[in-house]
Amino acid sequence: MRAVVVVGAGGHAKVCIELLRAAGEEIAWCIGGDDAVGDCLGVPVLGGDQHLSQLRGRGFERAFVAIGDNTARRRLGDELQALGYELVNAVSPSAVVSPSARLGVGVAVMAGVVINADAEIEDLAIVNTAATIDHDCRVGVAAHVAPQCGLAGNVEVGVCTFVGVGSSVIPGVHIGDHVMVGAGAVVISDVDDGATVVGVPARALDRQGR
Secondary structure, three states, X not given: OOOEEEEOOOHHHHHHHHHHHHOOOOEEEEEEOOOOOOEEOOEEEEEOOHHHHHHHHOOOOEEEEOOOOHHHHHHHHHHHHHXXXXXXXXXXXXXXXXXXXXXXXXXXXXXXXXXXXXXXXXXXXXXXXXXXXXXXXXXXXXXXXXXXXXXXXXXXXXXXXXXOOOOEEOOOOEEOXXXXXXXXXXXXXXXXXXXXXXXXXXXXXXXXXX
């Protein structure tokens, strides 16, 4: 069956459902938490991940993970692929994506996004509303570049990293895996794996959050 199964039934799922519909996709089901009921933008919701294998057995073969949490999104994407699902992309028709840019699978690209030449957006990443990804950037697996962010050329964003709302990153900076960049930060130097950085210019917090 070509209709898409959306994993998630919250606010992020609503945005992704609208992106998929704008691309002409039919949404069959949303999969929510164990106690989920009702619908999400008119799509019926099933509660519990056990429905993923059941729907696969019924012939559904295409899915999209609409979960904001990076680690959970990556885990669910891996589970879906292990079950034999094809992960589809949700790309806004108002996004500008260079013909030389490369998108993985399960990627969300929201309204107003610009992705420039030779940029790479890896599997299960989110490029959120009005973010800009300049030439030769790489956004890693299950990373999230939040609304209104600007990545200058040759920036690397690691696996499961979150770049907060309105952040800016100067050219050539490497941001490691599992990093948290605070909202409005200006990142002017490389960031180590697992760090949390905030401020202008961005500086790492210590373990006590100072």
